Every structure is written in C-alpha cells, then in structure tokens.
Amino acid sequence: MCGIVGYIGSKNAQDYLLSGLKRLEYRGYDSAGIVTLNGRPSLLRAKGKVAKLSEMIASHKTSDKVGIGHTRWATHGEPSEANAHPHRAGDIYLVHNGIIENYKQLKQELTEHQFDSQTDSEVLAALINSFYNNKTKLEDAVTQALQLVDGTYGIAVVSDREQDKVVVARQGSPLLIGVGDDETLIASDASALIGHTSEAIYLNDGELAVCTADSVELRDLASQPLSAKVEKIEVDMQAIQKQGYDHFLLKEIMEQPQTLANTLKGRVKADQHHAQLGGLNMTDDELREVRHVVIIGCGTALYAGQLAAYYLERLVDDVTIEVQIASEYRYRSFNLPENSVALVVSQSGETADTLACLREIKNRGARVLGVINAVGSTIAREVDGGVYVHAGPEISVASTKAFTSQVAAMTIFGLQLARAKGASLMELDKYIDELEALPGEIKALLEKITPEVEQAANKFTDYNDALYIGRDTLFPVALEGALKLKEISYIHAEGYAMGELKHGPIALVDDSFFEVALIQDNWLFDKSISGVQEVNARGGHILVVTNSTEPIEAEMVIRLDSKLDVLLPMLFNVVLQLFAYYVAVSRGTDVDQPRNLAKSVTVE
Numbered sequence: 001m002c003g004i005v006g007y008i009g010s011k012n013a014q015d016y017l018l019s020g021l022k023r024l025e026y027r028g029y030d031s032a033g034i035v036t037l038n039g040r041p042s043l044l045r046a047k048g049k050v051a052k053l054s055e056m057i058a059s060h061k062t063s064d065k066v067g068i069g070h071t072r073w074a075t076h077g078e079p080s081e082a083n084a085h086p087h088r089a090g091d092i093y094l095v096h097n098g099i100i101e102n103y104k105q106l107k108q109e110l111t112e113h114q115f116d117s118q119t120d121s122e123v124l125a126a127l128i129n130s131f132y133n134n135k136t137k138l139e140d141a142v143t144q145a146l147q148l149v150d151g152t153y154g155i156a157v158v159s160d161r162e163q164d165k166v167v168v169a170r171q172g173s174p175l176l177i178g179v180g181d182d183e184t185l186i187a188s189d190a191s192a193l194i195g196h197t198s199e200a201i202y203l204n205d206g207e208l209a210v211c212t213a214d215s216v217e218l219r220d221l222a223s224q225p226l227s228a229k230v231e232k233i234e235v236d237m238q239a240i241q242k243q244g245y246d247h248f249l250l251k252e253i254m255e256q257p258q259t260l261a262n263t264l265k266g267r268v269k270a271d272q273h274h275a276q277l278g279g280l281n282m283t284d285d286e287l288r289e290v291r292h293v294v295i296i297g298c299g300t301a302l303y304a305g306q307l308a309a310y311y312l313e314r315l316v317d318d319v320t321i322e323v324q325i326a327s328e329y330r331y332r333s334f335n336l337p338e339n340s341v342a343l344v345v346s347q348s349g350e351t352a353d354t355l356a357c358l359r360e361i362k363n364r365g366a367r368v369l370g371v372i373n374a375v376g377s378t379i380a381r382e383v384d385g386g387v388y389v390h391a392g393p394e395i396s397v398a399s400t401k402a403f404t405s406q407v408a409a410m411t412i413f414g415l416q417l418a419r420a421k422g423a424s425l426m427e428l429d430k431y432i433d434e435l436e437a438l439p440g441e442i443k444a445l446l447e448k449i450t451p452e453v454e455q456a457a458n459k460f461t462d463y464n465d466a467l468y469i470g471r472d473t474l475f476p477v478a479l480e481g482a483l484k485l486k487e488i489s490y491i492h493a494e495g496y497a498m499g500e501l502k503h504g505p506i507a508l509v510d511d512s513f514f515e516v517a518l519i520q521d522n523w524l525f526d527k528s529i530s531g532v533q534e535v536n537a538r539g540g541h542i543l544v545v546t547n548s549t550e551p552i553e554a555e556m557v558i559r560l561d562s563k564l565d566v567l568l569p570m571l572f573n574v575v576l577q578l579f580a581y582y583v584a585v586s587r588g589t590d591v592d593q594p595r596n597l598a599k600s601v602t603v604e
C-alpha cells in the first residue's frame with residue numbers, strides 16, 4: 001500500500017527513484033511523484049501510473065543526487081496530482097505511507113500552512129515544517145512532529161535547506177535503508193533495492209534515521225542513538241521480472257511447481273517419512289500440549305487457512321482448529337484457552353489487520369507462529385516462531401503461488417503436530433507422499449490443461465455474475481476461486497458451500513449467471529452431482545471442474561487427471577487461478593494491477 005523510495009549518493013537520483021517506483025508500483029498505482037534537490041527543487045507529480053510520471057521525468061531530466069519518491073494508493077483524498085506525494089511545506093518535502101489518525105486535530109492548529117491537498121500526509125509535512133526554523137536540524141523537527149502523531153507511518157523527508165541528508169522514520173509501515181558504495185537508498189520494499197545493493201538496514205517501529213551518501217545514523221524518537229544492523233537482502237533479480245510472460249500473474253501461476261518445491265525443500269522427505277518445519281521454536285513436548293489452533297489471515301491467506309484447517313483437523317484429533325478473519329478477530333473479546341497456538345498467515349508479512357491481530361493475541365499470552373512469504377517483513381519479525389514459505393516475490397496484486405505454498409506449509413505443521421502427539425508414520429504417509437508429489441502434479445496439470453481452461457474462460461467471459469460452489473475441502477477453494485475472478489476480471493463472483501445453494505443463492509440462477517461447480521470423485525460425489533442437477537433444472541449455465549470420469553450434464557466440464565486424493569483441491573485451485581487469468585485477459589482488464597487494489601494492505 002503505497003511505495004516509498006529515496007536516494008542520496010554520487011549517482012543520478014531520478015534514475016533510482018524512477019526504477020524503484022516501477023518496482024514498487026504493485027503497492028499502489030493511482031498517482032506517483034518525485035522531488036530531487038540541487039539548487040532549485042524539482043517536484044514532479046502525476047495522476048495515474050508511474051508510466052505517466054516517467055513521461056514527465058523524460059522532459060524534466062535533472063542531474064540531482066538526492067531525492068525522494070512515492071507511488072500512491074489513495075486513503076485520504078481522491079487520486080489527483082494535488083493529492084500525490086511528495087507533499088511540500090516550506091522548505092521540506094515528504095513522502096508518507098500509512099495513516100495519520102489525528103490529522104484533523106493537527107490540521108486545525110496548523111493555521112499558517114496553506115493546504116493544497118486533502119491528505120493526512122500534507123498535515124504531517126506542515127507539522128514538521130512548524131518545528132523547522134533556522135536553528136533546527138531537519139531530523140529534530142521530524143522527531144518533534146512525530147511525537148505528536150497518532151497512527152502509522154513510513155516517511156522519507158528532504159529539505160531544500162539541508163540537501164545533504166534524507167531523514168526517514170517508521171511506525172507500522174515498512175522501510176529499508178539500502179547501504180551502497182557511496183550511496184544510500186531508501187525503499188519500502190526490498191524489491192526496489194535489487195541490483196543496487198544487497199545490504200540493507202530494516203527500520204523498526206519507533207526508529208528514525210538520518211541518511212547521507214556514506215552514513216546512516218539511527219536513533220529513537222527520544223533522540224537516543226541506536227546501533228544499526230545491516231542484513232543481506234535475499235531476493236534475486238530474476239524473481240522480480242516477468243521472464244517472457246505477458247503478466248506477472250501468469251508467471252506466478254506457472255512457476256508454482258518450482259515455488260512449491262522451494263516450500264517443501266528439506267522439510268518433506270517421503271522416503272524418510274519426514275515432514276518437519278525448522279523454525280517453529282517449539283519442542284515436541286510443547287507441541288504435544290497444544291489443544292487449540294487459531295488460524296488468522298485476510299483474503300487469499302484466510303482461504304489458505306480455511307483449506308489447511310480441514311487437513312489439520314484430520315491429522316490431529318485432540319486439537320480444536322478455528323479460522324478467523326483478522327480484521328474481525330482483532331476486535332472481538334475472544335478467549336484463547338490455555339495451550340493455544342495462533343498461526344498468522346500472510347504473503348506480504350505487512351497486512352495491518354493481521355499484524356494487529358498478532359499483537360492482540362500476543363498480549364493475551366498465546367504463542368504466535370507465522371506462515372509468511374516476505375522475508376524480514378514486520379509480521380515475520382514479531383512472531384514467536386514460524387515458517388517462511390519461500391514462494392519468492394509475488395508481484396501481481398492477486399495472490400496465487402502464495403496460496404499453494406501457505407497450504408503446504410500449514411499441512412506440514414499439521415503433520416509435525418500429529419507426529420509429536422504420537423500419530424503413526426503409516427497414518428501420516430498419505431499426506432507426506434502427496435505433498436512430495438504435488439509440485440510434479442501441478443506441473444503436469446499446467447502443461448496439459450491450460451488450453452482447455454483458456455477455452456472455458458472465453459466461453460464464460462461475458463457473464464456478469466458467477467457462483468462458485470464446492471463441498472468440504474473444495475469449499476475454501478470455491479471461495480478463493482471467486483475472489484480471484486472478481487479481483488482481476490471485475491465479474492461479480494461469490495463462493496458458497498454447495499449445500500447452501502438451496503438455502504438462498506439458487507434464487508439467483510438465470511441466464512446472466514454462471515456457476516463453477518467443483519466436484520471431487522470421493523464420498524461426496526453423489527451429493528455434489530445433486531447440486532449441479534438443481535442448477536441445471538433451473539436453466540443455469542454450469543462449468544464443472546472434476547476429477548471424475550462419470551458423465552456430468554453441464555455447459556462445459558474440465559477434467560483433472562491426477563493420482564492425488566487429499567491434496568487434490570490444490571489442483572482445482574490452480575485451474576481456477578488460470579480460469580480467472582484468462583477471463584481477465586479476454587475482458588482486457590489490468591491483470592497485474594486491478595483497479596482499486598494494492599498489494600500489501602498496510603492500512604486498516
């Protein structure tokens with residue numbers, strides 16, 4: 001949600017700022033801007049995507065060596081040039097990610113500043129400026145202002161008067177300082193730094209840094225010096241490029257065999273009946289004591305948790321498993337029984353609701369484990385232990401490969417829990433064998449089924465509404481499939497438990513509507529077929545996805561051919577990812593950056 005970059009060094013600032021913003025654009029893309037300093041500040045802002053700003057920069061090239069930039073996802077004020085960052089107040093320029101909650105009160109007192117925008121961020125710029133006089137250093141003015149602020153921020157600030165520094169600070173919104181050769185680079189996400197430096201300082205909440213070309217001075221908001229820890233950035237250039245695909249989304253769907261293999265690497269070994277996660281920081285004795293697991297997430301991470309919950313329930317029978325929406329759970333007066341463990345699931349590791357939930361659960365004394373993709377992210381740093389899913393950077397705003405890796409990682413957790421509680425190897429082997437087979441099964445599926453799914457997408461592309469239905473483990477897959485379709489194609493889509501159809505949604509069945517029925521050839525097959533017949537009888541249009549070879553009456557049937565059983569729902573999900581992708585392509589939407597969305601939702 002919003003991307004921040006900053007530069008100070010011996011090279012051209014505009015070059016890094018622009019390339020960084022292009023990399024961070026998936027975090028917000030309704031407007032963008034930069035300011036660089038040298039003599040006169042050069043402030044350039046544009047409504048729309050970074051490409052617009054890029055055109056502007058092309059005709060306003062500077063050789064300035066210091067500057068900051070921002071790509072925005074609107075919270076306060078519509079997308080417009082005036083609301084785009086950087087915001088100016090006096091000599092200072094500021095870019096901000098987060099929300100200043102008390103901005104209205106603060107604004108009332110800042111009577112000397114002429115406000116140009118509707119943003120909370122400009123209020124922060126004006127507040128800093130109100131403390132910035134000839135005797136004050138920029139970092140001290142920023143410190144004084146931040147002491148009055150309620151809310152979340154990642155900020156970078158420069159001043160026309162002190163062009164030898166960039167001041168950055170963080171409270172709740174990620175910020176990294178890349179340490180280069182004779183240059184210091186700022187980014188809200190490591191991907192902007194790739195190719196420039198492989199070393200960075202991850203700012204913690206409540207920290208402020210004064211960056212020059214060759215130094216970073218870290219302190220807290222009481223101006224006490226802190227020591228900075230330089231860490232290695234573990235993302236490679238390949239991982240953040242499209243590698244010949246038309247869209248990141250397609251690339252990320254197609255690379256799942258490999259990214260899933262990375263999730264399983266060293267953790268699952270079928271020939272040794274082994275399934276174990278390294279970083280839980282829990283002994284077998286502690287695992288044996290667990291009686292309650294609550295899985296927390298938002299969006300796709302939540303649905304991954306819902307699917308994994310079915311597996312955990314089947315693997316451990318003396319543990320209650322529940323799944324909760326982070327944005328709801330954090331405000332509930334929940335009771336966590338003794339011996340509870342929370343699994344917080346997040347691709348970005350920055351989602352504000354999930355983070356708040358994690359803190360709330362920790363406050364109540366329960367152990368929190370993370371199931372996280374982004375290495376070094378805030379959630380990963382705050383959990384008591386957990387697992388990196390190692391799916392690699394997910395650039396497309398719609399999440400795909402993270403889902404597959406998250407479900408796999410939670411299933412390994414379930415296996416480890418079951419084993420600690422005395423389950424026999426025989427009982428667990430089915431899951432271990434299927435986990436190990438899963439990357440190959442996804443690969444075979446993608447190679448075989450893609451043209452057929454594209455054909456199905458073309459057939460159903462003109463409908464306005466869709467209902468995804470599935471039973472048992474295919475219910476969360478239906479929810480996730482519907483989310484994918486609505487996010488990227490803008491077709492209204494809902495996921496439902498198939499058994500609920502007759503309790504209401506069947507009233508919607510008509511000619512403008514289509515159903516996607518997910519049917520696994522198992523003990524629920526006959527019941528699922530009844531669900532399809534109920535829709536057929538009312539003239540509905542149905543796309544069936546199934547591994548059954550039985551004849552099924554529907555407008556189109558996509559058949560999966562796989563030896564998987566318990567983990568087969570993961571293949572259904574891949575089919576639905578592809579389906580949503582091709583529908584979106586045929587409708588001509590912006591597949592990787594759908595309207596109104598942003599990757600990594602760092603505001604509540």
Ligand code: M6R
Pocket residue numbers: 298299300301345346347348349350351354397398399400483487597600601
């Ligand atoms: O980074 P997170 O996994 O915490 O993100 C959670 C959701 O915001 C995310 O899954 C969102 O729903 C995606 N746009 C789904 O495609």
